[in-house]
Amino acid sequence: MTTHHDNTTGPLAPPIWIGPLKVDPPILQAPMAGFTNFPFRQIVRQFGGAGLLATEMVNAKGFVWLDEQEATHPDRLWGVADEPRPLAVQIWDNDPPTLAKVGRRLATEYQVSVVDINFGCPVRQVTQKAHSGSYLLSQPERMGQIIEQVVAACAPTPVTAKIRLGCARDKINATDIAQVVEGSGAAALTVHGRTAADMFRGEADWEMISAIKPYLKKIPLIGNGDLDTPEKVVRAFQNFDVDGVMIARASLNKPWLFAHSAAALRGEPIPAEPSLEEQRQLMMQHYHLVCDRFGVQKGTVLMRKYACCYAQGRHGARDFRKHVAKVTTREEFHQVVETFFPRELQPTPV
Incomplete structure (x- = not known):
């Protein structure tokens, strides 16, 4: 096991620099398709603690197409223009000029803090089809x-890359890729400790993430995978050679x-x-933010998956999920939350 930090020499996790951007604390919120939209980011920002937030990933080809039709910007960029900074936008595609064109728009028109390129998404629609x-x-x-x-199109806005360990267990090439990423001018590298073939199965391999660090000369290494408690975040910095961490799925039911x-x-x-009462109130606040953005009809349907996240791992979650998965109106949503959202367990009388 690689031990990185020595508590006697300074803070456990000093700020990191992504190009000219200082990220403090070095805890990043992961871009997650279908989840890290404007209302979710508002909730995360309310609690604080994330040094850099990110949007959902944006399909570069789709963005260019919208532009050519003179349509509005992609739904996933809603709120970005007026949102507090720092904020990263993640883009994906496989065509360099298309990605460069979109990157430039994000850097100049939207003035985002970081443009991140997705080389990690394992979903079939993105990998096999696109x-x-x-x-x-x-x-x-x-x-x-x-x-x-x-990088050339976005300068001076920093460009980062997010990868996995490789395509499959027998094709792990993250150390080679890391050198390509740095050599091509990226300002930081985030590594998810699974391969694409793993999807989200098994455990993230932090030893393999840590092994990449000696191959990077200047840019920070950010580790990602299975960080679902503050204790695990602390251990990531104590035990592994990473400069920053990225929290993903665990924040969906624990934005704090x-x-x-x-x-x-x-x-x-x-x-x-x-x-649980405070969590219920938080979920209702989240619901109202989603409805403000998407309207009650669409917002209620969209909120189902977030509501399921809020209940996850709580006593009675299955019953709540079963009912909330069918709501279509504000009244139904309120009623299901009132009736089925997990409550504090009463101590059993002795």
């Missing part, structure tokens, strides 16, 4: 061309995880989890 995401890990040369062109992790890294006591 030959993008983690499919490109088998084509380091193409990755290099993409990064070089996007960033703030609690940041407190733990500062050596402060980890705050108590919000009570």
Whole structure:
């Protein structure tokens, strides 16, 4: 096991620099398709603790098409223009000029803090059908061309890359890819500790993430995978050679995880989890934000998956999920939450 930090020499997790951008604390919110939209980011920002937030990933080809039709910007960029910074936007495709064109728009027109390129998505629609995401890990040369062109188009806005360990367990090439990423001008590298073939099965391999660090000369290495408690975030910095961490799925039912992790890294006591009543109120606030954005009809349907996340791992979650999965109106949503959302367990009388 690689031990990176020595507590006697300074903070456990000092800020990282992504090009000219200081990220403090070095805890990043992962881009997640279908989830990290404007209302979710508002909730995360309310708690604090995330040094850099990210949008959902944006399909570059779709963006260019909208542009050519003079239509509005992609739905996934809603709110970005007026949102607090720092903020990263993640883009995906396999065509260097298309990605460069979109990167330039994001850097100049939207003035985002970071343009991130997705080389990690393992979903079939992105890999097999579009030959993008983690499919490109088998084509380091193409990755290099993409990064070089996007970096040139976005300057001085920093460009980063997110990868997996490789396409499959017998095709792990993350150390080679890391050198391509840095050599092509990227300002940071995020590595998810699984291969594309693993999808989200098994455990993320932090030893393999850590093994990449000696191959990077200047840019920060950000580790990602299975960070679902503040204690695990602390251990990632204590035990592995990473400069930053990225929290993904665990934040969907614990958006306060960033703030609690940041407190733990500062050596402060980890705050108590919000009570189930506070979590219910938070979910209702989230619901109203979603409805403000998408209207009640679409917002109610969209909120089903978030509501399921909020209940995850709580007593009575299955019953709640079963009912909330069918709601279509505001009244139904309120009623299901009132009736089925998990409540504090009453102590059994002795």
